[in-house]
């Protein structure tokens with residue numbers, strides 16, 4: 001006859017908390033958005049030092065991409081970043097072509113030029129030439 005054990009069995013391990021990271025299919029988009037956010041931050045701090053900045057948070061499909069980021073930008077730079085991020089996530093091509101070679105360009109007028117300025121400015125501050133070229137190909 002078994003004696004009741006005073007030790008209660010351990011509860012099963014709870015499932016791991018669901019990650020906020022996007023699915024693996026979107027890993028490249030997440031990397032591109034992280035890069036654009038980083039460069040936007042460098043640019044905005046230097047060029048728009050006097051402007052009020054707010055933490056950028058994406059809505060809807062962009063939310064999981066921005067949840068792990070801590071990017072504070074002025075409203076103009078935030079609009080540019082969110083527009084670029086939305087277009088990147090919604091890009092129907094896989095692999096994504098360089099935007100200047102895209103058969104169906106989707107950027108708003110002037111957007112590419114603004115992003116190019118941000119990447120050039122911040123790239124000069126941050127990175128060696130070879131790495132900058134590698135990054136530029138994702139955005140232009």
Ligand SMILES: [Zn+2]
Pocket residue numbers: 043044045048051073074075076077078
């Ligand atoms: Zn700015």
